[in-house]
Amino acid sequence: MALNDKKQTDKNHTFFQSFRHALEGLRTTLADEKNFKRHLVIATFVLLLGFLFGVSKLDWLWLIVVIFLVLIAELWNTAVEYLIDLLVAKHYDPLAKKVKDVSAAIVLVAAFLAAIVGVIIFMPYILNFLNL
Template identity: 65%
Template structure:
């Protein structure tokens, strides 16, 4: 006679409550951080910007802009990662020109978000650098 297993089968249905959804989201965030170099890079840059902003004491409005663009870049990178996995799943490791275009456009989302972050960073930080130099 076989003993009953305490192992639950993988979830295939909808989440039933907030905490279940939160757990899956946290798992996805951890997975992305562990497996995606670009995500790690963006997190590192975001942390450096936060530390530098604290040192030079940016004002509240500048904090809002900086935190906003940092999160936009991270969201874009998460989106790009999800799209890449979906495309890879659908094409089953076969080359498809349309799949390449989808992945390229998804990567472009990250590029545009990062460009926005750089522009906002320059607008905020150049006056601080200017004051330090002169």
């Protein structure tokens, strides 16, 4: 949808139009979704820990991959929630609940993966820091 034309129904015609819409999606998610903000705060903390401990390039790669995986999962979950709300007009529907629950589970699984990778990467640094 064009930023100046809220009634766009055809495809984007330029890369920049598509890019603006993607940025609008990020802005909307940041404005509306507390969990996305929480994930960003946790990601910032993880990145600060990475700098503090001087993790290896390979560790950085894994950290960045799982951080973005969680953010992508949260964006996906948000899109699914909006779509389901649109389709059921915010009336309760048991199948809609299942779809939303599965979508939320995607985020949960991504977050578990990120936590496991974080423990694997940071545990040796933390134990070394604590002289254990």
